[in-house]
Structure formats: structure tokens, C-alpha cells
């Protein structure tokens with residue numbers, strides 16, 4: 001048969017093929033609307049028959065705003081994709097993320113990993129395999145490792161503040177406006193590099209350094225991979241990955257990201273060698289970073305090293321991605337709100353400067369823990385600036401589960417979105433930065449009970465078996481960063497600066513000038529805040 005005959009035959013059959021295609025789409029849409037187990041759950045009709053709206057908003061980076069808007073329209077639960085329901089009340093939140101919930105992570109998570117082979121604790125969907133990985137990873141998050149980590153953290157924060165103070169000089173004038181988002185991400189990446197694989201990229205230091213683009217490149221990578229993981233073609237993508245798609249993605253990976261991977265590989269090789277040299281020496285002569293605890297982890301059944309080279313790579317890489325952006329986003333959120341709320345900033349500065357006589361005396365101990373207003377500012381900043389604004393989705397396992405007294409069958413995807421969850425009615429005045437809501441005080445009417453209610457509503461570190469193992473470390477870092485910064489320096493918003501604020505010309509949900517706006521790429525991507533520093537007066 002000649003090519004011309006092929007084309008004319010195809011042309012002849014095209015209407016029939018098109019007709020069958022259309023029929024299949026209409027049949028599927030009718031099923032999704034009227035027969036699907038979620039058919040009674042409300043939601044926009046297009047989202048109930050197609051993943052395209054959700055995908056579109058993932059591409060736009062405003063999926064959290066879209067979900068929040070749907071919450072205003074449809075109430076406590078709605079369908080955002082044919083097979084996905086979002087819940088917005090505390091009771092459902094607890095049902096989905098409790099230790100006993102019959103759920104596992106959905107296939108969204110493996111889609112976020114670099115290659116189909118590179119499973120780490122975060123992307124593992126199988127509940128039993130995850131439990132094993134998590135038990136081992138937890139060995140890096142003990143009280144002992146935390147104490148050891150705090151020393152690395154303090155060294156970096158002090159150096160960071162020395163550099164900012166140098167810019168202030170001896171003058172009592174304010175510095176030029178600074179991009180705090182950049183400053184924060186440089187600090188946190190240096191810390192995480194040091195802790196996760198024993199090599200700080202030293203990007204907070206002045207001067208040229210190719211790794212200064214690293215936080216930006218990771219953000220770009222997330223912006224690229226996130227819409228893929230949220231796409232309606234996810235099953236096809238996952239099927240194609242081992243069949244050549246991974247190789248293609250590797251090929252088109254930008255050189256800056258490849259340089260970052262190379263940096264991790266080299267650092268791990270060097271750090272592994274060092275670990276060998278340390279073997280047998282007393283602990284005081286070893287480097288007790290998180291990598292140490294990963295290397296020393298033993299499989300409880302066989303007694304053999306818990307991680308092979310590839311797993312060690314995957315876990316160390318996970319720690320830097322999971323621990324760096326999240327902490328820097330939280331720090332930016334806290335500072336954004338503090339420099340816009342003089343009353344809170346003054347109260348916090350007073351607490352810190354009256355608790356510690358010098359910035360050097362601030363370390364991770366009972367005195368820092370006694371700073372209740374500091375803790376409250378951190379909780380409030382993290383409430384308004386969640387490090388991941390959309391839902392942490394979970395797939396219901398065989399046997400189904402009950403959420404808020406209703407049954408959901410196996411295979412359905414469920415979740416609650418942090419941005420929406422931290423703005424619901426439980427807070428009374430959710431759009432106000434008011435750290436006092438986290439402190440029990442008879443005079444202001446805040447009780448232990450009211451705090452329990454708002455805490456049950458949402459947790460920035462997640463809840464249940466997949467909750468963040470780095471929570472205590474992150475809180476330790478944030479407390480030290482904010483306390484040391486405000487002890488040494490005065491900070492303010494440059495007069496007239498609006499970077500990061502909402503704006504009346506923007507779409508619904510992004511207009512409030514008092515709210516820090518963000519882009520959703522699973523992890524939050526921010527622009528701003530801008531701040532000015534000044535040596536403290538006394």
C-alpha cells in the first residue's frame with residue numbers, strides 16, 4: 001500500500017475515529033457526573049469531569065487561591081478533580097491525617113522525584129516501605145542530633161549577622177533596602193548543606209559563587225515539575241518515565257541544576273570518605289551532622305548499614321530540599337508580618353533583649369524556650385505563610401475510610417489545603433497577624449481550650465505518620481534566627497515598599513495589601529519581603 005493510499009484510508013476513517021473518541025469522552029464525563037462514587041460531592045462542573053482546571057491553576061501557581069475560592073462557594077468539601085475531594089474543616093483534617101487513617105500518599109509524590117528509581121522517605125507511597133524508611137530517618141532527628149545540629153546552626157547564623165552588620169557599619173542610618181528572601185535562602189541553604197552532607201555551599205558569603213543560583217534553580221525546577229505531577233496525564237507520565245522519559249528529562253535538565261546535583265554527589269563522596277576516617281574514633285572527634293546519623297543507621301533486622309550509596313544520595317538530597325525552602329519561606333513570612341506590625345515587633349524585641357544580655361548568649365536552651373511571644377510570632381507567621389499552600393493529597397486504601405461521618409471508597413484522593421485551612425472561621429479574625437491568639441491569657445480571653453481548637457485545625461508540619469520529622473529542628477532554627485537577628489539589629493520595612501503584598505488590581509484572593517502573597521509550586525515560592533537593617537541603638 002502506498003503512502004497516498006494510507007492517507008486516504010485514514011482520511012476516510014477519521015470521522016469514525018473522532019466520533020468514537022468523542023463518545024468515549026462524553027461517556028466518561030457522564031460517569032464522572034452521575035455515577036462516580038464522588039458524584040454527590042459539589043464542585044465546578046468542569047473540574048468534576050476533568051483535571052484540566054486543577055492543572056491550569058498549578059501552571060499559573062495560584063492553585064491555593066482557586067481552592068480557597070471554591071471553599072467560599074461550595075463550603076466545607078468540594079471536588080477539584082474527578083477523583084479528588086478537598087475538605088476544609090478541623091474534623092476532616094484530623095480524620096485524613098491521623099495515625100490511624102486508612103490512606104497512603106498518592107502517585108503525585110513519586111512524580112515529584114528526580115527519576116523513577118530515586119525513592120526517598122518523602123516520595124515513598126507504600127505504607128510498609130515508608131514505615132521502614134522513616135524509622136531509619138528518625139535516627140537523624142533525635143535529641144542528641146538536634147543538640148549537635150544547633151551548634152552548626154548557630155555558627156551560620158552568627159556569620160550571617162556579622163555580614164549584615166558589616167553593611168550597617170558604625171552608622172546609625174538604615175541600610176539600603178535588602179532582598180530578605182535572598183538573604184534567608186542563602187543562610188538556610190548553607191545550614192542544610194552543612195547538616196545534610198557536611199559541605200556548606202557558602203552562598204551567604206560575599207562575592208561570586210556559582211551556587212548562589214541554587215535556591216532560584218530549585219524554585220525553577222519545582223515550577224517545572226509541579227504542574228507535571230498535578231497534570232491529568234499523570235498516569236501516562238509515570239508509565240513513560242522508565243521508558244525513556246527520565247532520560248529525556250535528564251537531557252533537558254538545565255546546566256545549573258546539573259551543577260547542583262554534581263555538588264551533592266561530590267560532597268557525599270567526600271563526606272563518606274571522612275566518615276570512614278572517623279570510624280573508631282571517640283564521638284568528640286567526629287562530625288555529628290545529620291549525614292553522620294544517616295551513615296551510622298543500621299538495619300534493625302540484619303545489622304547491616306541501612307542505606308546503600310543511592311539511598312544515601314536520595315535521603316541527603318531530600319533533607320536539603322525538604323529542610324531548606326520550607327524554613328526560609330517560614331522565616332520570610334514571620335519577618336514580612338513583623339515589619340508591618342510595629343506593635344508586635346516592639347513587643348518581640350523587648351522580650352528578646354530583656355531575656356538575653358548579648359546576642360552571643362542566645363543558644364538553644366530553656367531561656368530561649370521561655371520566650372513565649374517569640375514562639376507565638378513564629379506560629380502566627382507560619383499560619384499566614386504556609387510552606388506548602390495546597391493540599392497534601394492522600395489516596396484512600398482498600399477498605400475505604402470515614403471522613404467527617406461519611407464513607408469514601410478505596411482509590412479516592414482526599415486532602416486539606418493549608419492556605420484555606422489556616423484562614424477558616426476557627427480563627428475569628430484570620431487575616432490579622434495576631435500572635436496573642438497562641439498565648440493563653442485571661443485578660444485577652446485566650447484560653448488553653450481556644451488554642452487547642454485552632455491547633456486542631458491545621459499544622460504547618462503536617463500530622464500523622466507522614467508528618468515532618470524536621471519540626472523540632474526547624475523551630476529551633478527559626479527561634480535562633482529571629483532572636484539573634486532582633487537582638488543585634490533593628491529592622492523595618494522600607495517606606496513605601498510593597499513587594500510581596502497583595503494588590504487591588506490582582507485577581508480575587510490576592511488583593512489584600514496586608515497579606516503576603518505567594519506562588520504555589522507544592523513548596524511556596526515568594527517574592528519579598530524587602531527590609532532595611534540598622535545597628536541597634538543601645
Ligand code: HEM
Pocket residue numbers: 121122123134318319322323324326327330387388392393460461462465466467468469470471473474475
Ligand atoms: C519550617 C520548616 C518546615 C516545614 C513548614 C515543614 C513542613 C513539612 C510538611 C507539611 C511535611 C509533610 C509533607 C507531605 O505530607 O506531603 C514535611 C515532610 C518532611 N519534612 Fe519538613 N518541614 C520543615 C522543615 C524541615 C526540615 C528542617 C527538615 C529536615 C532537616 C524536614 C524534613 C522533612 C522530611 C524528611 C519529610 C518527609 C517525611 C515523610 O514523608 O515521612 N522538614 N515537612
